[in-house]
Amino acid sequence: MDIRPFYSGSKIISGSGALDALSFELASVNAEKPLLIASDIERTAEKTVAKALKATAAVIGGICRLQSGEKNSAKTIAETFNRFGCDSLLAIGDADLINAVKAARVELSFGKAPAEIDFTQPAPPRRSVPFVSVAVLTPEIGPLPNELILDSGACITSPLFYPDTVFIDPRVTGKSAAVSKRSEIAAAASIFAVFALSDTQAHPAVRACAHSALQQVCEAIETRSRAEQTRLIANARFLSQIALTGVRFVPEIALLPFLTDGRNPTETLKTLFEAALPTLSFAKDDLSQIVIKLVPNNNAGSGKQTLRSEFETALLRLTQRLVPNSAAPKPSRSELFKAFEAVKESALTAEQKNECLKILQIQMEGTE
Amino acid sequence: MKTPPYFEFQSKVQIFAGSNSLEKIGKDMEIRGVSRPMILSSQTVARSGLLNFIEKGYRPGMETGVIDTDIPADSDLETVRRLAALFTEKACDCLIAVGGGSVIDTAKGVNIAVSLSCSNYDITPYAGAGMVREKLKPLTVVPTTSGSGSEATIVAVIADTAQSKKLLFTSPYLLPNTAVLDPRVTLSLPPLLTAQTGMDALTHACEAFFCLAHNPISDAFALEAIRTIVRYLPTAVAEPSNEEARLQMAIASNLAGTAFSNSMVGMVHSIGHTVGAIAHVPHGACMAILLPYAMEYNARKAGERIGALLTALGNEKTFLSTPKEKRTQAAASSVRRLNEKLKTLTNGAHALCFKEYRSKNGEAPVTQELLPRIANEAINDGSIFYNPEELSKADALRVLEAAYEGVPLN
Incomplete structure (x- = not known):
């Protein structure tokens, strides 16, 4: 009867008008001078956020624009924060940017770089720096909300990394730079949710988040308004990531950084998911709930075997619909071998490495 | 079931659920950088020996600052004041509430008084919606009935007996940091x-x-x-x-x-x-x-x-x-x-x-x-x-x- 711990450290505010609550939310944590940190490719989103703040007579303490892949961005953020005398962090951008803001927050709160802190027993922070983020649609399979990727490539987890609040507003998601990739993002969210459901020791709140993510994807598919569709997909992405924070190690997801060299990460994820699906375990309740979500008016199986095969078919149809098989070939044997070597040298634990290597081996056998 | 055009959701409580979850409180305290809890509970719970399981999970250097089981059925300002003074006197740095709604609400009230340095431990200036705007000291809640769900709420109701009224405190900061769901706690229900x-x-x-x-x-x-x-x-x-x-x-x-x-x-x-x-x-x-x-x-x-x-x-x-x-x-x-x-x-x-x-x-x-x-x-x-x-x-x-x-x- 050991159930994994569950924690969801972010409040979600989703909907048209979500940004109108920005200044209220900042005020509720005694913040009135946020540093706005934005990706250079999300200028439209940045303008929308700035407009929303202005409309509520809120002040922007300073602006820090970062280019994609910029080095030392956490340091830049922390310096800009101090230079403008800001009291909170407001981030708009992709996974890399959010990762940099998490690192900057740690630095500002603890007075030390994240790599110098033992997050299993950190000393209390010197000060508390509120951190809110405005979601944009982003196709990277980036770190989860409780994860921080260090410059060394090592991934550390802590409840301290969650943004305090995540705003999901169709005015922003609908104009994200990656809006054309929304189907891919929906597919990744669905796959994340299904992986989360396959951990039978997870806290039931994980199942709630995962089912809710799948529900959002189903609704998005049926929605005509592009802006609303992107909001639902952003909701699904957020929920599926929260679900994943509460489950066991998922090797198929951990492998992605090793296999996406020049490849579309969602297509790679889909390939790994399709291979893993028959081997995953699920509660019967989850199978029928998902079949009914994906195939309305279905009788959800007359026996366990039938239900399981209906479930797999429905999921494969969903991912195929969202990410049709492309002309891009699956990872070659040499690419898989390269990943194999990289995993062996990685910062993963021995047990995690073994799980990943097993999967790569199976994939390599399939390329014979 | 259509998603509404606007919604908010939060559940910022770390949940430990399982057979030996009481023993996990010590590890959680270590992560939060605290070591000397004030434990609030009822006499029945204290007599049952359940609190020993919490202490069993303490890490070296941790000890209970004080255990208080004298909490009325309806949480009130006087009790909050008394316990806040005790919290300070015993140099506690966090709270653990093991009980039902009254014990949990009292713990939330004490936490406001000691974290926000309230004058004479008077928490009435923080009554109302959204008046508590700063992080409070770590609060762990162990609910002893499976029903109220008060370990998951942002609310505390504390009676002002002198004025014959109940004060409502609501703030996201009143959410406990940790909820511990251990079946041993409800076996005698x-x-x-x-x-x-x-x-x-x-x-x-x-x-x-x-x-x-x-x-x-x-x-x-x-x-x-x-x-x-x-x-x-x-x-x-x-x-x-x-x-x-x-x-x-x-x-x-x-x-x-x-x-x-x-x-x-x-x-x-x-x-x-x-x-x-x-x-x-x-x-x-x-x-x-x-x-x-x-x-x-x-x-x-x-x-x-x-x-x-x-x-x-x-x-x-x-x-x-x-x-x-x-x-x-x-x-x-x-x-x-x-x-x-x-x-x-x-x-x-x-x-x-x-x-x-x-x-x-x-x-x-x-x-x-x-x-x-x-x-x-x-x-x-x-x-x-x-x-x-x-x-x-x-x-x-x-x-x-x-x-x-x-x-x-x-």
């Missing part, structure tokens, strides 16, 4: 109380699902809670020492608490609060009796959502095989059947209607004469705001009369 608190949790989940402020995430939490309660509540009542059933009920209650604290409750609570206040019927007993009536009463405005509850009260097959127009009634009937099962398992003690409810001394506190007064006051209860259907005094009386006799509303 008697069958009737288990049934009543379980039905309280079921009501939280059902109302969270069909009342006006629901959202897709609270819906998912509510449905998970309902599935678990339907499956495990009868077992927890029939076999009080069944740890699996106890654990699942604690988890379900927490999920339901999270759901309703994000989407509010409705008329079951409006009427139930009033029956409790006027006739002193336990909250869970009121919830159990009134829930199916609220489902029937709200059928016109929220029939589709109430019908959708069948997927959790029964299963997907039950839902699909029931004609659309009959799903609401089928959902209400499912709740009645669960109540009947609980009545059998408690040898008739779990009441199906107000007429058959008996207090500990065998009296029938709800009389037909009281119903008009209850109806009159129920419509002014705050929870009515989120009920799908308007509720007039005459409507409330009609519901109460049916719930008194135990006959379906339609």
Whole structure:
């Protein structure tokens, strides 16, 4: 009867008008001078956020624009924060940017770089720096909300990394730079949710988040308004990531950084998911709930075997619909071998490495 | 089930659930950088030896600053002041509340007083919505009943006895940092109380699902809670020492608490609060009796959502095989059947209607004469705001009369 711990450290505010609550939310944590940190490719989103703040007579303490892949961005953020005398962090951008803001927050709160802190027993922070983020649609399979990727490539987890609040507003998601990739993002969210459901020791709140993510994807598919569709997909992405924070190690997801060299990460994820699906375990309740979500008016199986095969078919149809098989070939044997070597040298634990290597081996056998 | 155009959701409580979760508090304290808790609890819990399990999990250098079990049934300002002074005197740095709603609310009040350096430990300047705007000291909550869900709420109610009023404190910072759901804590809960608190949790989940402020995430939490309660509540009542059933009920209650604290409750609570206040019927007993009536009463405005509850009260097959127009009634009937099962398992003690409810001394506190007064006051209860259907005094009386006799509303 050991159930994994569950924690969801972010409040979600989703909907048209979500940004109108920005200044209220900042005020509720005694913040009135946020540093706005934005990706250079999300200028439209940045303008929308700035407009929303202005409309509520809120002040922007300073602006820090970062280019994609910029080095030392956490340091830049922390310096800009101090230079403008800001009291909170407001981030708009992709996974890399959010990762940099998490690192900057740690630095500002603890007075030390994240790599110098033992997050299993950190000393209390010197000060508390509120951190809110405005979601944009982003196709990277980036770190989860409780994860921080260090410059060394090592991934550390802590409840301290969650943004305090995540705003999901169709005015922003609908104009994200990656809006054309929304189907891919929906597919990744669905796959994340299904992986989360396959951990039978997870806290039931994980199942709630995962089912809710799948529900959002189903609704998005049926929605005509592009802006609303992107909001639902952003909701699904957020929920599926929260679900994943509460489950066991998922090797198929951990492998992605090793296999996406020049490849579309969602297509790679889909390939790994399709291979893993028959081997995953699920509660019967989850199978029928998902079949009914994906195939309305279905009788959800007359026996366990039938239900399981209906479930797999429905999921494969969903991912195929969202990410049709492309002309891009699956990872070659040499690419898989390269990943194999990289995993062996990685910062993963021995047990995690073994799980990943097993999967790569199976994939390599399939390329014979 | 369409996602509303705007919603908010939060559940920022670290949850530890499992057989030996009490022992995990020490590790959690270590991560939070604290080592000297004030433990608030009841005398019954302290006598049971459960607090020893918490201390067993302490890391080197940790020790309990003080244990206090002298907490009134209704948390009040005087107790908060006394305990805040004790917290400071004993150099504590965090709080652990092991108990029901009063113990938890008292702990929240003490936390405001000691974290925000209140003058003379007076927390009244922080009463109201959103007045607490800073992080407080770490608070761990171990709920000892599986029903209230107060370990998942942002609210504390503390009585100002001098002014004869209750002060409401709401702030996201009042959410406990950690909730510990350990089956050993509820093993001694008697069958009737288990049934009543379980039905309280079921009501939280059902109302969270069909009342006006629901959202897709609270819906998912509510449905998970309902599935678990339907499956495990009868077992927890029939076999009080069944740890699996106890654990699942604690988890379900927490999920339901999270759901309703994000989407509010409705008329079951409006009427139930009033029956409790006027006739002193336990909250869970009121919830159990009134829930199916609220489902029937709200059928016109929220029939589709109430019908959708069948997927959790029964299963997907039950839902699909029931004609659309009959799903609401089928959902209400499912709740009645669960109540009947609980009545059998408690040898008739779990009441199906107000007429058959008996207090500990065998009296029938709800009389037909009281119903008009209850109806009159129920419509002014705050929870009515989120009920799908308007509720007039005459409507409330009609519901109460049916719930008194135990006959379906339609």
